[in-house]
Amino acid sequence: MTVHIGAKPGDIAETVLMPGDPYRAKWAAETFLEGAELVNEVRGMLGFTGTWRGNRVTIQGSGMGMPSLSIYANELMTEYGAQTLIRIGSCGGMQSHVGIRDVIIAMTASTITSPSSGIFREMNYAPCADWGLLRAAVTAAEKLEAKTHVGGIYSSDVFYAERPDLDEQMVRHGILGVEMEAAELYTLAARHKRRALAVLTVSDHLQTGEALPSEDREKSFGDMVEIALEAAFA
Numbered sequence: 001m002t003v004h005i006g007a008k009p010g011d012i013a014e015t016v017l018m019p020g021d022p023y024r025a026k027w028a029a030e031t032f033l034e035g036a037e038l039v040n041e042v043r044g045m046l047g048f049t050g051t052w053r054g055n056r057v058t059i060q061g062s063g064m065g066m067p068s069l070s071i072y073a074n075e076l077m078t079e080y081g082a083q084t085l086i087r088i089g090s091c092g093g094m095q096s097h098v099g100i101r102d103v104i105i106a107m108t109a110s111t112i113t114s115p116s117s118g119i120f121r122e123m124n125y126a127p128c129a130d131w132g133l134l135r136a137a138v139t140a141a142e143k144l145e146a147k148t149h150v151g152g153i154y155s156s157d158v159f160y161a162e163r164p165d166l167d168e169q170m171v172r173h174g175i176l177g178v179e180m181e182a183a184e185l186y187t188l189a190a191r192h193k194r195r196a197l198a199v200l201t202v203s204d205h206l207q208t209g210e211a212l213p214s215e216d217r218e219k220s221f222g223d224m225v226e227i228a229l230e231a232a233f234a
């Protein structure tokens with residue numbers, strides 16, 4: 001047990017999928033895993049371990065934002081030995097060719113600031129995905145025929161942003177979507193020599209204003225879960 005995860009040693013698999021939403025963790029475990037058992041409910045941040053095609057997998061909620069993700073990812077890596085961590089999240093689309101429900105596989109994640117910013121000081125560190133996972137996820141997405149985009153995303157500290165000038169620069173520089181955790185996950189994975197990737201589904205669009213309801217964000221993003229599982233065990 002750690003401060004924030006109640007699982008016993010050995011209850012957490014080496015492969016961990018991390019949605020922000022703990023109820024998405026429950027839905028994904030019930031939908032995709034066999035023999036899924038609840039391994040964590042501290043603070044309601046649900047985690048389940050089961051198997052997928054015979055491979056052990058944990059699906060653990062991360063909460064919203066990099067400080068929350070950082071707590072769970074740190075404990076999973078350093079206390080439970082997690083080796084492969086794949087975020088399965090929702091995001092806001094930023095480019096006109098990126099549609100609602102499209103999948104984004106994040107090659108890099110830009111930030112203004114993250115829990116790791118204090119370490120880098122003046123360095124503009126570029127958090128990036130594990131190449132093997134990224135390649136395998138793209139192959140899986142092609143097999144599924146999911147409408148998928150691969151490229152850079154933005155990890156924000158705020159959901160209710162008030163920087164239209166920044167949005168304009170991100171659109172101009174090809175950022176595909178905005179979410180709130182991937183940059184810190186990639187940074188922690190690099191620090192601890194683990195593999196990380198973020199596979200996202202577009203839940204709303206910053207240009208069109210379209211937005212899916214919370215129930216869809218919790219229970220209907222199956223393609224990204226399948227892509228993440230295929231990539232983890234490719």
Ligand SMILES: O=P(O)(O)O[C@H]1O[C@H](CO)[C@@H](O)[C@H]1O
Pocket residue numbers: 019020021063064065088089090091159178179180181217
């Ligand atoms: O759907 P999840 O995985 O929580 O991801 C996105 O949704 C939350 C904001 O609504 C943030 O956590 C953001 O990154």
Ligand SMILES: O=c1cc[nH]c(=O)[nH]1
Pocket residue numbers: 090091092093156159178179180203204
């Ligand atoms: O962080 C997020 C997640 C989904 N949609 C957004 O616009 N931002």
